[in-house]
Amino acid sequence: MTQEQEALFAGEGSTEKAGFVIRAVDVRKVYRMGESETHALRGASLDVHRGEYLSIMGPSGSGKTTFFNMIGGLDKPTSGKVYIDQVDIAQLDPFELAWLRCRKVGYVFQTFNLIQVMTCLENVMLPMAFAGLDDEEAREKAIGILERVGLKERALHKPAEMSGGQQQRVAIARSLANSPDIILADEPTGNLDLKTGEEIINLFDRLRKELGVTIISATHDLKMLRASDRIVWIEDGRITRVSTPEEMNIAVSEVH
Amino acid sequence: MEKIGKQVHLGFRRALRIAMQGIRIRFGRSLVTISGVVLGIAFLMSNLTGQIIQKAVASERDQRQTATLMLTMVQSEVGAIAGKPIAVIVNGKLSPVEEKLLLLLAPAKLQRDTAAGAALLLVLGDAREAPASLAALTAAMSQRVVLDAVRDRRYMPGAADVRREVFFGEELEQQEKELREKAIQQSFRTRWIIVVSLLVTVIGVSNALLMSVTERFREIGTMKCLGALSQFIRMLFLIESSVLGMAGSLIGTLIGGLLSFVVYGASYQFGLVMESMPFGLWIVSGLASVVAGTLLSVLAAIYPATFAARMVPASALRSTV
Ligand SMILES: Nc1ncnc2c1ncn2[C@@H]1O[C@H](COP(=O)(O)OP(=O)(O)O)[C@@H](O)[C@H]1O
Numbered sequence: 001m002t003q004e005q006e007a008l009f010a011g012e013g014s015t016e017k018a019g020f021v022i023r024a025v026d027v028r029k030v031y032r033m034g035e036s037e038t039h040a041l042r043g044a045s046l047d048v049h050r051g052e053y054l055s056i057m058g059p060s061g062s063g064k065t066t067f068f069n070m071i072g073g074l075d076k077p078t079s080g081k082v083y084i085d086q087v088d089i090a091q092l093d094p095f096e097l098a099w100l101r102c103r104k105v106g107y108v109f110q111t112f113n114l115i116q117v118m119t120c121l122e123n124v125m126l127p128m129a130f131a132g133l134d135d136e137e138a139r140e141k142a143i144g145i146l147e148r149v150g151l152k153e154r155a156l157h158k159p160a161e162m163s164g165g166q167q168q169r170v171a172i173a174r175s176l177a178n179s180p181d182i183i184l185a186d187e188p189t190g191n192l193d194l195k196t197g198e199e200i201i202n203l204f205d206r207l208r209k210e211l212g213v214t215i216i217s218a219t220h221d222l223k224m225l226r227a228s229d230r231i232v233w234i235e236d237g238r239i240t241r242v243s244t245p246e247e248m249n250i251a252v253s254e255v256h
Numbered sequence: 257m258e259k260i261g262k263q264v265h266l267g268f269r270r271a272l273r274i275a276m277q278g279i280r281i282r283f284g285r286s287l288v289t290i291s292g293v294v295l296g297i298a299f300l301m302s303n304l305t306g307q308i309i310q311k312a313v314a315s316e317r318d319q320r321q322t323a324t325l326m327l328t329m330v331q332s333e334v335g336a337i338a339g340k341p342i343a344v345i346v347n348g349k350l351s352p353v354e355e356k357l358l359l360l361l362a363p364a365k366l367q368r369d370t371a372a373g374a375a376l377l378l379v380l381g382d383a384r385e386a387p388a389s390l391a392a393l394t395a396a397m398s399q400r401v402v403l404d405a406v407r408d409r410r411y412m413p414g415a416a417d418v419r420r421e422v423f424f425g426e427e428l429e430q431q432e433k434e435l436r437e438k439a440i441q442q443s444f445r446t447r448w449i450i451v452v453s454l455l456v457t458v459i460g461v462s463n464a465l466l467m468s469v470t471e472r473f474r475e476i477g478t479m480k481c482l483g484a485l486s487q488f489i490r491m492l493f494l495i496e497s498s499v500l501g502m503a504g505s506l507i508g509t510l511i512g513g514l515l516s517f518v519v520y521g522a523s524y525q526f527g528l529v530m531e532s533m534p535f536g537l538w539i540v541s542g543l544a545s546v547v548a549g550t551l552l553s554v555l556a557a558i559y560p561a562t563f564a565a566r567m568v569p570a571s572a573l574r575s576t577v
């Protein structure tokens with residue numbers, strides 16, 4: 001690995017570690033199912049800057065979701081460390097982990113994962129309830145967020161009554177509920193058509209600019225990379241490359 | 257940098273509201289979950305009802321039989337009873353058999369306060385002391401035949417001028433012993449049937465709840481991502497299962513109880529069933545089966561709810577049931 005590349009891996013301001021909102025250090029994950037072992041991650045390290053838009057790129061089965069689960073505090077690595085805001089999340093008890101998931105990180109999934117029995121508004125209000133907000137306050141705040149994603153007038157609809165793109169926007173609104181520092185989006189456009197997917201990307205881009213929130217988004221769609229600051233390439237459980245969209249353009253034009 | 261805090265458990269009321277909303281909106285699915293409870297509890301309640309009716313009818317029949325036997329003894333003393341003057345002393349509490357005997361004796365001319373001209377004196381009731389009026393009554397009798405319902409009533413031998421003294425008591429004791437043996441056999445069978453129907457209930461209920469939890473792993477994973485504590489998830493499912501369990505048990509109890517009542521009522525005679533049925537006991541066992549069904553539902557939900565609540569969010573999210 002060249003020095004330049006190392007600098008990229010560590011992010012531009014590698015001297016000021018306090019600026020990293022997430023640090024993953026040599027994270028490994030092995031899934032054991034009876035006799036067979038799957039090495040989903042084989043030592044992934046990554047530093048994420050506060051406020052950046054990071055895309056994680058890799059083919060299906062390369063370990064993107066696993067990596068997300070590790071850096072989002074949704075699962076424990078087999079070895080290696082994950083720091084969120086300099087806190088080693090392996091040291092947290094269940095109450096602190098729930099607190100972290102509730103306020104520090106917002107999650108967006110490929111399959112939206114809205115609670116089907118609740119209206120959009122209630123879906124957005126749910127994390128606020130978990131954070132201890134009372135109903136009045138939560139409702140007002142949730143309507144504000146739905147307005148931000150352009151769905152205020154759909155607030156009382158059930159997820160099933162809405163299109164995929166709309167559902168994903170509700171999910172994004174929900175992820176913003178407790179003003180998190182980080183949004184983790186795992187293939188957020190994977191179930192959407194091209195145009196709707198683009199709308200979601202634009203929404204992320206706008207949210208980052210307006211709210212200064214860090215966005216980490218996994219994808220295997222090259223078109224999603226345009227808005228990102230850095231692109232992390234993951235292959236067979238290893239981070240193989242970190243690049244910028246500009247480099248990407250070069251690479252793409254070279255191919256042509 | 258903001259320090260990491262500790263998530264606070266949302267109270268029972270919030271969990272109740274979310275659980276009720278889920279039940280209401282997933283109404284169709286809730287009905288399926290409930291049906292396991294309904295079936296199990298209906299089975300239990302119909303068995304209980306059957307046992308109650310069978311027992312009641314059997315003892316009613318036995319009592320009638322005994323009363324008929326006593327009537328025969330009276331008849332053997334006095335011949336046909338129609339219009340015959342028969343004196344009766346009720347000394348203490350009447351047994352059901354004695355009450356039935358009095359009904360059977362209705363065609364005779366029963367006299368309570370005088371034995372004058374009576375062919376027979378019946379001493380009924382369970383008291384051990386001599387009735388105050390005994391001497392006066394027997395003195396006024398022409399034939400002085402006394403039938404006594406209690407075998408070792410001490411005062412009888414002392415009544416010197418009684419011509420003949422017959423004890424129903426011996427017959428009654430014999431009958432009672434047979435009944436007791438029969439009851440022991442029956443109560444063994446009853447217990448067995450109740451155990452089996454409880455087992456059926458447990459299987460029906462736990463299967464239903466296991467399904468309703470496992471098919472919502474993804475929802476549980478999502479809630480944990482949003483900051484739900486394991487305690488909250490577990491509470492949510494326990495509330496849901498107790499509400500569904502109670503509703504299902506109520507429906508099951510009504511269906512099982514009424515259906516069984518109709519079937520047994522038709523196979524014996526409704527009159528016999530209505531007359532002998534201990535309705536208080538029936539209602540109590542209905543309540544018991546509602547309580548049992550609710551408790552079983554909660555018990556059956558503890559394992560899947562705890563399992564789901566403890567799941568790592570990542571694996572809960574991965575599941576595609
Ligand atoms: N819970 C699990 N149990 C067993 N194997 C798993 C589990 N989760 C992921 N894997 C395996 O780990 C590898 C990486 O999966 P994943 O992280 O989902 O990849 P991606 O999101 O990039 O498609 C795959 O081979 C997958 O089959």
Ligand SMILES: [Mg+2]
Nearest residue numbers: 064065186187
């Ligand atoms: Mg994936």
